[in-house]
Amino acid sequence: MKKNKIIVLNFGGQYDQLIVRRVREMGVYAELLDCTTPVGEMELENTAGLILTGGPQSVNDENSLSADDAIFDLGLPILGICYGLQYINHRFGGSIETPDKGEYGKTPLNVDSSSELFQGIPEESIIWMNHRDRIKDLADGFSTIAHTANAPVAAIENPDKEIYAVQFHPEVVHSQYGQQILENFVLKITKAEKDWSMEDFAQEKISQIKEKYEGEKMICGLSGGVDSTVAATLVSRAIGDKLQCIFVDHGLLRKDEANSVMETYKQLGLNVKLVDKSEEFLDLLKGVTDPEEKRKIIGNHFVEVFEEEAKKIGGAKYLVQGTIYPDVIESGKDKASVIKSHHNVGGLPENMDFVGLVEPLRELFKDEVRKVGSSLGIPEDMVQRQPFPGPGLGIRVIGEVTEDKLRIVRETDAILREEIKNYGLNRDIWQYFTVWTPIKTVGVKGDKRSYDNVIAIRAVTSIDAMTVEAAELPYDLLQTLSSRMINEVEGVGRVVYDITSKPPGTIEWE
Structure with missing residues (x-):
C-alpha cells in the first residue's frame, strides 16, 4: 500500500502550518488536523506518519491539550516538536518542569548519540528554541539524543516504538539543519x-x-494581488461564469493600478466588473487615525460593496477571498493572538448577507500561492506581483488619509518601483513600498527654507512572510531614490530607509 501522507496534529503553536509546508516542500502531502481529532475520523489509509506540533500551553496545566491516545497504537512513526515532545514524555510517564529561565531564539545544539533522526547532522549546530517548560524526568523506554545549555534533554527517541521528539523547532529557517531533520523523519x-x-x-x-458548490453563484473580491487572482482563477475553473468577480477601486490603489490589473483579468478570461467606490471609502476614512479602525472600516465597506453587487446579480450566496495562512495567524484566529486585523479575516462584519466564505488558499503561504498560480497558467508578471494589502495605501498613510497624502505615496511608490526594476532587483526583493509619515522636516529648496514631509522606504526579503529582513539596497540606489522623490514629488522633504525586521516589526507600518 502506498504511504504518501503525513498527518500533522495541531496543538496551537505559531508554526503549525509551517510544518505542513516543510513536508510538502519534500514532495510529500501533509495535512493539518486539530490535535483532538479522534483516530476514527482520520483518513489513515495512506498515512506514513504523524507529527505533533508545538503549542502555548504547559502539559502540567489542568486543561492542557492532548491527542487521542489511540495514535500511539497505530504503529505509525511519530515526531513530537516542542510541546509535542513534552506531551509525549508526559504521556509515557515522564515529568515536565518549569525552570526559572526559559530558552528562546537561536541556541547551540549538541547531538549526544547516533540517531536516525539526526543522520547527517553535525554534533554541534544552531537550532531555534521557543520554550519555558522542559523535561525533568525522562519517560521509561526513551533515551536522550541531544541537549542544549538550558535543556539537558533537547531531543529524545524510542526506536522500538518509532517515536522521536525534539524540544526545538526544526521547521523554521533559523534551525541550521532543521529541514534535514524533518526529511530524516519523513523520508x-x-x-x-x-x-x-x-x-x-x-x-x-x-x-x-x-x-461542493456546482451550480452556486459566487462573488469574488479582486484586489489586484496574486492571492485574490489565484483564488478567483481556481474557483472560475470550477464553476465558470457563475463566479462574478468584482474589482473595487477604493481610491487607495497605486498609480495606474486599476487599468493595468483589469487588462490582466481580461486576459485570464475572468468575469470581472470594475466598481469605483473611491469617494465612499475616502469619506468613511475622514478623521480616522487609528490603524486598526482604518482596517476595520475598509474591510467592512468592502463586504458592503460585495453585498450590493450580489443583490444586483441575484442569488450569489458565497464570497470568495484570497485569504492565505499568514493572514489567519496575524488576525488571531484559533489560539493565536491578534497582531493586526486583515480586511479579509478579522475585519469581516458578523451580519454579512452571504451564506459563507470560500477561501481556497487559506492553508497556503505566499510562495506556494505563486506556484499554484504558475501551474494554472497565470501570467508571470501577475504571479510574481509583490504583495499589496487589501486596505491598500490606507495603511501606508500614517494617521488620517487624505487625497494629497495619497498623491505623495502614489508618486513616491511609482519612483521606487521604477528604480528597483531598473536596478534589476524587482524579483529579489519580497516587497517594497513607501510610507507617508506625519513628520515634517526643515530643508532647503531653491535657496529657500522648506518644511515638508518625511517619506519612509520599506523593502524586505522573505520566503513566507512569517519572518522578514530589511533588504540591503545598494547605497547609490538609495541616493537615486532620495534625489528623485525630493525633486519630483511636491511635499517630500526627506527620505529615510526602514531597516526593522519582522519580528519585532510587521511588514506594513500599520
Missing part, C-alpha cells in the same frame, strides 16, 4: 513517498469546489 523513518506538488493541490482544490 527515511516513515519512508513516505514523494508524489505531491502544487499542481496536484490546484487540481484537487478545483475538484473539491466543483463538487
Whole structure:
C-alpha cells in the first residue's frame, strides 16, 4: 500500500502550518488536523506518519491539550516538536518542569548519540528554541539524543516504538539543519513517498469546489494581488461564469493600478466588473487615525460593496477571498493572538448577507500561492506581483488619509518601483513600498527654507512572510531614490530607509 501522507496534529503553536509546508516542500502531502481529532475520523489509509506540533500551553496545566491516545497504537512513526515532545514524555510517564529561565531564539545544539533522526547532522549546530517548560524526568523506554545549555534533554527517541521528539523547532529557517531533520523523519523513518506538488493541490482544490458548490453563484473580491487572482482563477475553473468577480477601486490603489490589473483579468478570461467606490471609502476614512479602525472600516465597506453587487446579480450566496495562512495567524484566529486585523479575516462584519466564505488558499503561504498560480497558467508578471494589502495605501498613510497624502505615496511608490526594476532587483526583493509619515522636516529648496514631509522606504526579503529582513539596497540606489522623490514629488522633504525586521516589526507600518 502506498504511504504518501503525513498527518500533522495541531496543538496551537505559531508554526503549525509551517510544518505542513516543510513536508510538502519534500514532495510529500501533509495535512493539518486539530490535535483532538479522534483516530476514527482520520483518513489513515495512506498515512506514513504523524507529527505533533508545538503549542502555548504547559502539559502540567489542568486543561492542557492532548491527542487521542489511540495514535500511539497505530504503529505509525511519530515526531513530537516542542510541546509535542513534552506531551509525549508526559504521556509515557515522564515529568515536565518549569525552570526559572526559559530558552528562546537561536541556541547551540549538541547531538549526544547516533540517531536516525539526526543522520547527517553535525554534533554541534544552531537550532531555534521557543520554550519555558522542559523535561525533568525522562519517560521509561526513551533515551536522550541531544541537549542544549538550558535543556539537558533537547531531543529524545524510542526506536522500538518509532517515536522521536525534539524540544526545538526544526521547521523554521533559523534551525541550521532543521529541514534535514524533518526529511530524516519523513523520508527515511516513515519512508513516505514523494508524489505531491502544487499542481496536484490546484487540481484537487478545483475538484473539491466543483463538487461542493456546482451550480452556486459566487462573488469574488479582486484586489489586484496574486492571492485574490489565484483564488478567483481556481474557483472560475470550477464553476465558470457563475463566479462574478468584482474589482473595487477604493481610491487607495497605486498609480495606474486599476487599468493595468483589469487588462490582466481580461486576459485570464475572468468575469470581472470594475466598481469605483473611491469617494465612499475616502469619506468613511475622514478623521480616522487609528490603524486598526482604518482596517476595520475598509474591510467592512468592502463586504458592503460585495453585498450590493450580489443583490444586483441575484442569488450569489458565497464570497470568495484570497485569504492565505499568514493572514489567519496575524488576525488571531484559533489560539493565536491578534497582531493586526486583515480586511479579509478579522475585519469581516458578523451580519454579512452571504451564506459563507470560500477561501481556497487559506492553508497556503505566499510562495506556494505563486506556484499554484504558475501551474494554472497565470501570467508571470501577475504571479510574481509583490504583495499589496487589501486596505491598500490606507495603511501606508500614517494617521488620517487624505487625497494629497495619497498623491505623495502614489508618486513616491511609482519612483521606487521604477528604480528597483531598473536596478534589476524587482524579483529579489519580497516587497517594497513607501510610507507617508506625519513628520515634517526643515530643508532647503531653491535657496529657500522648506518644511515638508518625511517619506519612509520599506523593502524586505522573505520566503513566507512569517519572518522578514530589511533588504540591503545598494547605497547609490538609495541616493537615486532620495534625489528623485525630493525633486519630483511636491511635499517630500526627506527620505529615510526602514531597516526593522519582522519580528519585532510587521511588514506594513500599520
